[in-house]
Every structure is written in C-alpha cells, then in structure tokens.
Amino acid sequence: MNFLKQLSVNFRRAIYFNLMLLTLLYAGEINWNSISGTHWVIFFEANDSKNANKLLTTLDQAYPKISVALGIELTDSVYFFMAPTESDYLNHVGSSIPNWSSGVAFPAQRRIVLKSPRTSNQPNAPFKTAVHELAHIMLHSNIDGRAIPRWFDEGIAVYFSGEKMYASGSLVSKAVISKALIDLMEIDRVLKFHQDKARLAYQQSYLAVRYLFEQYGAEQVKKLVQQLRQGNDLDQAMLNTIGMDMADFEYEWYHHIRNKYRWHFLMDFDYYLWIIILGLFILGFILIRRRNRKTIKRWEQEDDWDEPWSDTDSSTI
Known part of the structure; x- marks a missing residue:
C-alpha cells in the first residue's frame, strides 16, 4: 500500500513538472530565471530578481502561520510565476479571469501566477496577493x-x-x-x-x-x-x-x-469632510461671483438714471 501511495505521489509530481514545462514553453520569449525554497519554485524575469527574493522570504514567513493555524502541510512544490507585463499575465491566466485580478491560483496544477510588483503602484500589494493565493493552494490541497x-x-x-x-x-x-x-x-x-x-x-x-x-x-x-x-x-x-x-x-x-x-463608514469621515469642504468652497465661489455680477449690473443701471450736472442756474457775486 505504501508503495502504491508513493507511486501515486511520484506520478503527480511528474505531471506537475510536465505542466510547468508546458507553461514555460507557452510563455513565449520570456527568459525565465528561477529560485527554489522548501515548498516552492519561483519563476521570474531578470529585472524581477530582487522581487523574487523578497517573495521567497515572504512565503517562508507566511507558510508556517497558515500551516499551524489550519493543520495543513504541503507535500508537493508550488510553482509561482511572476509575470513581467500585463499581457504576459493575461497569457498565463486566460481570458476568463477578470481584469481587476492581480494574482490567480490554479490548485489542481499547484501553480500561482502573479503580476510583477513593477507593474503595480502599490509595491507591497503583490506580496500580500502571493500569500492570499498560497492560502488557496494549501486549503485545496487539504480537500483533494x-x-x-x-x-x-x-x-x-x-x-x-x-x-x-x-x-x-x-x-x-x-x-x-x-x-x-x-x-x-x-x-x-x-x-x-x-x-x-x-x-x-x-x-x-x-x-x-x-x-x-x-x-x-x-x-x-x-x-x-x-x-x-x-x-x-x-x-x-x-x-x-x-x-x-x-x-x-x-x-x-x-x-x-x-x-x-x-456606522463604521463614519470612520471615513475625514474623507467625506474634505469633499464637503470642497463642495462648500465651489458653492461659495459661485454665489460670490453671482452677487458681484448683480452688483455691477445695479451700478450700471444707477449710472443710467443720473441726470447730467449743469451750472446754468448758478449765481456769482
């Protein structure tokens, strides 16, 4: 029985490895580099070398917490792909994934695709996304x-x-x-x-x-x-x-x-306060401008009503 179980594990690993090779071939002209940890292999472009090392550290720190909390241990490697561009990301994840996504886990393949931090205006967000997707993989590895x-x-x-x-x-x-x-x-x-x-x-x-x-x-x-x-x-x-x-x-x-x-939304009160202040400022500007126009128009009307001054009736001694 143990022999059959080990054979099954080796067979799954062979399938995963071949899937990774196919993925790399599908990825086109990207020159992939890779680094490995205890439970994962990270594929990345040379420009993302620093990000890949940071990702490795992030995963090494996050895994024990998830493992202990859920009672789940990984028995096979998880493969991370750090897509260098938006188009590369879409090539990996397919058209069915919404454009607002920043990472996708494929539990059956033990594969995770992430957008490079270089494509994000929030440099730390992709690393949190990586932990998010890792949790998916771990949870699904638990339920076969x-x-x-x-x-x-x-x-x-x-x-x-x-x-x-x-x-x-x-x-x-x-x-x-x-x-x-x-x-x-x-x-x-x-x-x-x-x-x-x-x-x-x-x-x-x-x-x-x-x-x-x-x-x-x-x-x-x-x-x-x-x-x-x-x-x-x-x-x-x-x-x-x-x-x-x-x-x-x-x-x-x-x-x-x-x-x-x-009433939790009131915690965003400062945000709404600035909107209100801006709105009041614009409203005040409009009202002042309207009042000034009315004042100028009244002055013009008063000038039209004034009689021209004459000294024909003046007396001199």
Missing part, C-alpha cells in the same frame, strides 16, 4: 479537489494575507446602510462580479471567517478544516464543530455585522 464555498475559500485567503483593502469594514458598513449585502453563497460567482461588488464580496468573506476565529476560536476553525479533509461538506463540517449549519451561521453573522458595522 472537492468544492468548497467561495466565501470560506476567499475569507481564509484574506485572513492570512492581511490585505488592507479587504480587512476594513467600510464597504460592508455602506452595504448594511444601503441594504446591499451579498448572500454568502452568492459569492461563488465572484469572478463574474464587477470590481466594486467583488471587493464587497471579499470583505464579507474575510469578516465571516474572522468572526469564526473570534467567536469560536482558532482550534474550532482547525477542526472545521479537518472535517473538510475527511470528506464532509462545509455545512456538515460547521454543524460538527460549531454546532450550527451554514444557514444558522449566516443569520448569526449578519446580525453581528449589522450591529457592529452599521
């Missing part, structure tokens, strides 16, 4: 290709990557006020969402997973992931660990965020 709800998948990824644009509650707060919250199961279609709705979906996913950690504890989340490994779907896994199914959890979580985040 079975599907899991996207909100849990994305929530785990954002939880460990710490991406600030998703970690705040500002978008959810506005969605609570406008009654625009997305059903968690609807987040399965996130890749078809426009960018603003996708950001809300990622933020909701993160806050739902964070609620799991904070309300039920890290150990229960780890047990939940173990339940997924054993073949349970998320609904049953939640019932076995936190004592409620998906519907009850979502109801409880919605009640929580409505109470906690209803």
